[in-house]
Amino acid sequence: xxxxxxxxxxxxxxxxxDAVDLEILELLxxxxxxxxxxxxxxxxxxxxxxxxxxxxxxxRNVLSxxxxxxxxxxxxRIYERIIDEMRTLQKAKMEQS
Amino acid sequence: xxxxxxxxxxxxxxxxxDAVDLEILELLxxxxxxxxxxxxxxxxxxxxxxxxxxxxxxxRNVLSxxxxxxxxxxxxRIYERIIDEMRTLQKAKMEQS
Numbered sequence: 348x349x350x351x352x353x354x355x356x357x358x359x360x361x362x363x364x365d366a367v368d369l370e371i372l373e374l375l376x377x378x379x380x381x382x383x384x385x386x387x388x389x390x391x392x393x394x395x396x397x398x399x400x401x402x403x404x405x406x407r408n409v410l411s412x413x414x415x416x417x418x419x420x421x422x423x424r425i426y427e428r429i430i431d432e433m434r435t436l437q438k439a440k441m442e443q444s
Numbered sequence: 445x446x447x448x449x450x451x452x453x454x455x456x457x458x459x460x461x462d463a464v465d466l467e468i469l470e471l472l473x474x475x476x477x478x479x480x481x482x483x484x485x486x487x488x489x490x491x492x493x494x495x496x497x498x499x500x501x502x503x504r505n506v507l508s509x510x511x512x513x514x515x516x517x518x519x520x521r522i523y524e525r526i527i528d529e530m531r532t533l534q535k536a537k538m539e540q541s
Contacts, residue, residue, distance in 0.1 A: 348485075353489050361501075371526075372506050380513060389454075412466055417472055417533070425472065429468075436513075
């Protein structure tokens with residue numbers, strides 16, 4: 348492989364990453380919409396937003412299905428960020444209304 | 445909607461979230477595999493792992509395609525975590541070999 352071919356291969360990898368990222372983004376927004384549905388139900392029935400047991404279930408779901416190469420600690424930290432962002436959004440919505 | 449129906453609806457939402465999470469997990473691992481391909485090419489041609497301009501491109505890609513409801517700052521923070529995890533993984537691999 349020449350340096351020129353290497354640069355072409357890198358460009359191809361990056362195009363594939365950009366496409367995967369748009370799929371991830373779509374799924375993150377789909378997840379957010381479901382979290383919003385949950386928020387609306389919880390608000391109507393005055394249920395708590397934060398449910399640590401349910402959050403543990405979310406971690407268990409992804410960690411038990413992780414075939415790698417992403418290591419479990421990395422999956423956990425990415426999910427902590429996702430859950431935290433959606434919880435924050437949920438709280439802000441409930442305080443607004 | 446009775447409280448019983450609300451609990452059923454919540455359970456349904458959670459099942460949908462669990463399914464979306466497995467799709468996100470699959471894409472995160474697919475993304476990691478492409479990052480590993482990039483790492484192998486970079487190592488062979490002694491190119492730097494950290495390329496701030498490419499990272500800006502990744503943020504621009506997701507932010508310019510974000511239709512919400514996830515706000516841009518949340519997308520940015522989730523992507524900071526994803527990029528950081530994959531960069532760490534990449535560096536560890538290159539040091540190993």
